[in-house]
Amino acid sequence: MTFVAPPGYQPVYNPRIPYLGPIHGGLREGMSIYIQGSIPKDISRFHVNLRCNESASGDIALHFNPRFDGLDKVVFNSYRNGSWESEEKVRSMPFTAGQAFETVIGVGAQGYEVKVNGKDFHTFKHRLPVQEVRGIQVEGDVSVQSITVIGGGTAAGGNPGLGMGGGYPGGMAQGGYPGGCMGDGYPGGNAGGLGGGYPGGCAGGMGPGGFPGSSLPGLGGQPIHNPAVPFSTMIHGGMHPKKTFIIRGRVPSGADRMAVNFVASGSGNTALHLNPRVKAGEVVRNSRIGGDWGKEERQLSTNPFREGQFFDMSIRCGNQKFKVFVNGEHLFDFAHRMSFYEINMLEIRGDVQIFYVQF
Template identity: 65%
Template sequence: MTFVPPPGYQPVYNPRIPYLGPIRGGLREGMSISILGSIPKDISRFHINLRCSESESGDIALHFNPRFDGWDKVVFNAFKDGSWESEEKIRRMPFTEGHAFETLIGISAEGYEVKVNGKEFHTFKHRLPVQQVRAIQVEGDVSIQSIIVIGPGGFPGSNLPVGVVPFSTIIPGGMHPKKTFIIRGQVPFGADRFAINFVASRSGNMILHLNPRLRKGEVVRNSLIGGDWGKEERQLSTNPFREGCPSAAETRSSRCL
């Protein structure tokens, strides 16, 4: 899925943990929050809070707290008027040590509908008005790749269809500086390679060829101009694509193509 977030919905990439940042415009029914990250092998616990102020004090509308303590569980709660309320303990662990994850928090009339890696996990009913939420906080043993607030009805600014691979479409308005594309999907087990190509429609030149090769553990970048391939780029500190894991590839234009 490809989108360009409008003002107020700009993604946060690779935040330093602990993280506390505002949710511009707040939350309301029909919105959701996508969090991509990874769990270290020596994890103890981490938590995600939806806070009612942009500070580390005040009410918390949602406290989402996976605990790896020998009795693996996920604790949900709310903090109101200076006190924690009654806990909801889910004695299942949707996260795996040493693996990437995607958590989606959807806001419904009933509560916060939490999904992990595409599977429904738990709905925490509202204890505070969702309109009071002003910030998101992440702390503990976790690494976060991105935090994205999604507007009502799906990804904000998106008017492109979700396609079956192989997929191609026209980019409305073309490319321009700082335009960002996020292509989200999951790499199936047993995958060998796939490619994402940005093509100039008039010339047929391939401006960007992004080619993750899973079995070799590398991501090839190149361009095809006038029928000739350029010099490949293969060097990466880490390979961000792994079989069986959700992935989000970001492509940002720094100059006009």
């Protein structure tokens, strides 16, 4: 079964490093780039470039370069017309050798707002027009679990032939562009992008905690960043077929269990109780109707919820069942046991850190 990302959500999983991949439809204010990965114990340095074309040459709007060299620092810069510009050095190191990390690059009105592991780190003021950025490059001593562009979709002149299937024009484009990476990048690499080409405009501006003036095509609700757990939110517009929920987070060290619940607040029924039990190595699924729990479902081919691991979960409501994907892989289906139209609330509880919720 193929993971179907909603428009405006461009994930790439486990790319080979060095990596060079596209930002379909280009970059603009309000978008975010999430990078999840880990730092090797013998790190020297790595860098992330936001490039102004889809090849490994030309201008660089943002060069983000952590250096472990005895005088640990993170260097920010830009590259224009064949020359590096003035460096900005932050003599603080938010990354730890041998540890996992999550970096968010938010495109703000004044600059790139960089957060590491949920904490503000540095804002690099724009030197080149954001609209010129077309690609992401990652090189050096780093292992990457996922790169996700949020708030994408297609601007004029996009690539309608690179849609994602599942009701989006153009079908699935494995690997983004034929032959792996693009231009004169790294042959045989993994561009891995899910194409743009989504007709229509932008719906749903960023809510509190987001970046001002942003929009997320195709995802109608307000995105929520770094909510406290336990967390609950009303599902505006109600549940309906093809509605997709994106939950990005991390299972902290020492975690025992967590739960994601889809609730009908009027009746108190829980249509889906998704219950990863970290220490037991299980992901239990169930429903609670009329005060009574139903039959548990436990069978899984793999369990992605492990201590210290990040996860990127997509829960999609179908006519007959929920389809759940984690890190781009199909995890399970859960057949509806009550009318999904009654569902009006999402709850997240337990031992989990949540970075982002959107539906």
